[in-house]
């Protein structure tokens with residue numbers, strides 16, 4: 001089913017971080033020829049869509065009456081549905097990809113949730129990557145001051161350190177370290193004037209449309225999370241957490257753990273229910289490859305706050321690890337709390 005879904009790339013980044021500059025270069029590349037671009041302008045007069053190059057093979061649609069992550073969620077579904085219908089009516093091919101540029105203050109979390117819960121979106125599209133621009137010159141200060149910026153970084157698959165011509169090496173590497181602490185799994189690239197190979201920005205999802213294969217290890221990147229604590233508890237191996245950057249006032253934590261033995265489905269369900277009910281808002285992102293005791297093939301799980309995507313069964317040969325692996329990005333929830341609850345349901 002997955003190869004019939006249109007991949008979606010979400011472009012985020014704080015105000016002025018270089019999103020439109022990147023978008024202009026990105027969508028001009030040959031591999032992006034048949035892309036539908038959606039721009040979310042916040043304000044009465046939309047401007048960005050005039051700045052984005054258009055061609056016969058590409059369509060740019062603008063949503064301008066509010067912020068996509070707060071008020072316009074229904075509009076995304078409607079905008080994309082209308083765009084596909086008008087292409088179909090004109091007997092034009094459907095887009096091979098959709099890129100959505102969000103406003104600089106947008107929290108990507110609600111959009112990721114929307115893609116899982118909206119019937120139309122979930123049946124026609126799949127998330128391929130979240131790309132986030134961070135201004136190398138002012139990114140550190142923005143991260144300090146704006147929680148939106150921290151969330152954008154935490155939820156990204158690709159981090160683009162933009163405007164590196166305006167920042168010296170020390171500043172760029174300090175920023176890179178901070179970003180790695182907030183989000184160890186995201187690939188980082190330094191760019192100037194939006195120049196980057198489009199292939200580096202795509203293909204971060206569970207399913208890779210080009211190879212038509214699941215890529216669970218690439219999607220989960222569990223190895224990026226530092227395993228720095230000794231095992232604690234019978235079922236848990238390698239519980240770990242990377243501390244937030246000491247210089248950054250952030251309570252975002254990232255951690256992962258492995259479970260060596262297959263997990264009873266009801267124990268998993270009870271644990272996740274409890275996490276989502278009592279601390280759902282604080283679970284920014286959760287991904288897992290899980291071996292359940294009642295089936296042979298592993299499943300991929302992913303959730304954003306209290307919303308979970310239905311489990312995806314993975315072909316066993318695509319998963320190298322024999323243990324279940326969980327990764328979490330949370331806000332104010334420590335790994336010990338999550339691990340303790342896991343032990344409670346699995347003892």
Ligand SMILES: Nc1nc2c(ncn2[C@@H]2O[C@H](COP(=O)(O)OP(=O)(O)OP(=O)(O)O)[C@@H](O)[C@H]2O)c(=O)[nH]1
Nearest residue numbers: 014015016017018019020021104162163192193194
């Ligand atoms: N020196 C320099 N300027 C850049 C670079 N990339 C973008 N800019 C400039 O930074 C400013 C903001 O870039 P945009 O691409 O509009 O940023 P944005 O994230 O789309 O901005 P908003 O839509 O307002 O959130 C513009 O004046 C760009 O020309 C770069 O690599 N180097």
